[in-house]
Amino acid sequence: MTNLPQRTLGSTGPTVSALGLGLMGMSDLYGPADEQESIATIHAALDAGVTLLDTGDFYGMGHNELLLRDALRGRNRENAVISVKFGALRGPDGSWTGVDTRPAAIKNFLAYSLRRLGTDHIDIYRPARTDASIPIEESVGALAEMVQAGYIRHIGLSEVGADTLRRAHAVHPITDLQIEYSLISRGIEDEILPTARDLGIGITAYGVLSRGLISGHWSADRSARDFRGHLPRFSAENLERNLALVEALRDIAQERGASVAQVAIAWVLSRGQDIVPLVGARRRDRLSESLGALDLQLSQNDLAAIEAAVPADAAAGTRYDAMQMSFLDSER
Numbered sequence: 001m002t003n004l005p006q007r008t009l010g011s012t013g014p015t016v017s018a019l020g021l022g023l024m025g026m027s028d029l030y031g032p033a034d035e036q037e038s039i040a041t042i043h044a045a046l047d048a049g050v051t052l053l054d055t056g057d058f059y060g061m062g063h064n065e066l067l068l069r070d071a072l073r074g075r076n077r078e079n080a081v082i083s084v085k086f087g088a089l090r091g092p093d094g095s096w097t098g099v100d101t102r103p104a105a106i107k108n109f110l111a112y113s114l115r116r117l118g119t120d121h122i123d124i125y126r127p128a129r130t131d132a133s134i135p136i137e138e139s140v141g142a143l144a145e146m147v148q149a150g151y152i153r154h155i156g157l158s159e160v161g162a163d164t165l166r167r168a169h170a171v172h173p174i175t176d177l178q179i180e181y182s183l184i185s186r187g188i189e190d191e192i193l194p195t196a197r198d199l200g201i202g203i204t205a206y207g208v209l210s211r212g213l214i215s216g217h218w219s220a221d222r223s224a225r226d227f228r229g230h231l232p233r234f235s236a237e238n239l240e241r242n243l244a245l246v247e248a249l250r251d252i253a254q255e256r257g258a259s260v261a262q263v264a265i266a267w268v269l270s271r272g273q274d275i276v277p278l279v280g281a282r283r284r285d286r287l288s289e290s291l292g293a294l295d296l297q298l299s300q301n302d303l304a305a306i307e308a309a310v311p312a313d314a315a316a317g318t319r320y321d322a323m324q325m326s327f328l329d330s331e332r
């Protein structure tokens with residue numbers, strides 16, 4: 001294992017590599033993935049010193065957790081900080097049918113995840129979305145019982161707003177909030193990020209490459225035939241504007257001898273020691289590009305140039321479609 005820079009998640013959480021690996025695209029949502037390459041990518045991440053691995057029980061309906069179990073076979077479990085999301089309900093056709101965070105459902109989801117992952121504990125366990133029919137206090141109360149029983153080490157949240165963060169944290173310390181944050185998704189800066197800081201809650205930022213859109217590898221002729229095809233920022237009317245922002249970023253990246261993805265990730269890293277970007281690399285070449293961001297030191301001048309090239313709110317389109325936005329506590 002090499003020595004990657006480390007960051008601590010919140011005032012109560014574990015210390016993890018400053019960059020985490022998100023496994024979602026290895027099982028779901030971003031079109032076909034190569035299983036052998038996915039496992040090789042997880043191995044390469046562990047070998048490079050990445051410790052934070054993020055999954056969800058609903059990513060490929062259990063497939064993502066089974067993949068992680070396979071990848072961790074023969075590895076030291078203690079070198080991995082496994083973060084699992086639960087609560088999203090799927091149909092057999094893969095459709096999204098709702099959210100369930102009732103205490104009995106949480107215990108049931110957890111029992112299945114532990115078995116699929118082949119482990120006796122999950123390091124950070126979090127509801128993927130809030131359940132409008134269950135007060136957050138009840139869900140966090142059930143999670144606190146699972147901490148007491150030793151099945152989970154820490155409680156996280158995902159895509160919640162400041163009010164829910166406070167209510168949850170009053171029941172049991174919350175380690176980190178997983179939420180979208182990137183050069184083109186800066187909504188957390190007004191209220192959510194200051195609240196998390198006030199409470200000592202870390203941020204695991206996802207979508208730092210806006211699902212590939214601002215990676216520098218997306219182009220207008222690459223049509224999104226997967227979940228991204230439903231995201232407004234990839235739609236025909238918005239894509240041109242958004243890719244123009246990427247080209248502005250490319251000029252800056254070239255001057256620094258870096259790639260666009262590295263600049264986008266390094267920008268998120270520069271936003272605070274309490275923020276750990278999750279990258280969704282599905283291949284070893286993408287992973288190694290992402291890890292290169294850890295070596296990129298951005299000066300104040302660089303940061304100013306980046307923000308001038310991609311001003312906050314410059315992106316065209318919302319980060320999810322209207323239906324999905326309505327499920328986000330963080331957007332209320």
Ligand SMILES: NC(=O)c1ccc[n+]([C@@H]2O[C@H](COP(=O)([O-])OP(=O)(O)OC[C@H]3O[C@@H](n4cnc5c(N)ncnc54)[C@H](OP(=O)(O)O)[C@@H]3O)[C@@H](O)[C@H]2O)c1
Nearest residue numbers: 022023024054206207208209210211212215280281286289
């Ligand atoms: N809490 C939540 O609501 C939530 C929501 C979404 C994701 N997440 C978590 O966050 C993780 C990351 O999210 P994300 O996958 O949307 O993030 P992302 O890192 O913004 O996008 C990942 C995609 O960008 C493309 N890409 C191009 N260059 C890349 C590079 N150098 N490194 C990595 N990816 C590159 C790849 O697409 P191609 O392979 O198609 O080129 C990859 O699948 C997920 O795996 C998941 O664990 C959480």
